[in-house]
Amino acid sequence: MNKPTRTMRPYHPVRLHFPAVISLVATLILVFACTSRKPEAVTEAEPAPVETVHIVKGDPPATSELALLMREMTVFTDSTGKRLASGKDLLPYPEQFKTLKTAEATPGMVEHRTFDPFAHAWLNKLDALYTASASEKTGVFNAMVQTCAACHGQMCPGPLVRIKKLTIPED
Secondary structure, eight states, rough: OOOOOOOOOOHHEEEEHHHHHHHHHHHHHHHHHSSSSSOOOOOOOOOOOOOOOOOOOOOOOOOOOHHHHHHHHHHHHHHHHHHHTTTOOOOOOHHHHHHTTSOOOTTTOHHHHHHHHHHHOOOOOHHHHHOOOOHHHHHHHHHHHHHHHHHHHHSOOTTHHHHHOOOOOOO
16 A cells, blocks of 8 residues: 655645735735725815804903003013114113002012012113113113013013013124
């Protein structure tokens, strides 16, 4: 009796079917990619539902004297910075800023133990700006702006971005 000879390699079904599996997966990916729905062209869109807006009548909260004064200080500082950067003289001394420490603040917004030293320092920097030599004015001006930023870093940080833009680049 002749028996068939066996080879030494064991049978591995994965090896035999691997190319078929890869072909099947590639075909499925191709079919899925070609048949997936593409977004349809936008036609007339339905209008968005209208939300009901309720208007509450009443007076807006009053702006405090200190807030108005600080807005004036911002305008002054912005225009003064531009004047200094272009080599122009300062405008007359802004006497209204001397009320900085006594101006009425928005209730609950100012802690005078923190605010008053910064206000005093800012007024000193303002005085120094008007007495500084032409070569020192930019440095004194930037120190004045930094005093605003330091105060607003402690209290009411909202204006900090605006304040930091007021500095003049020094050469």
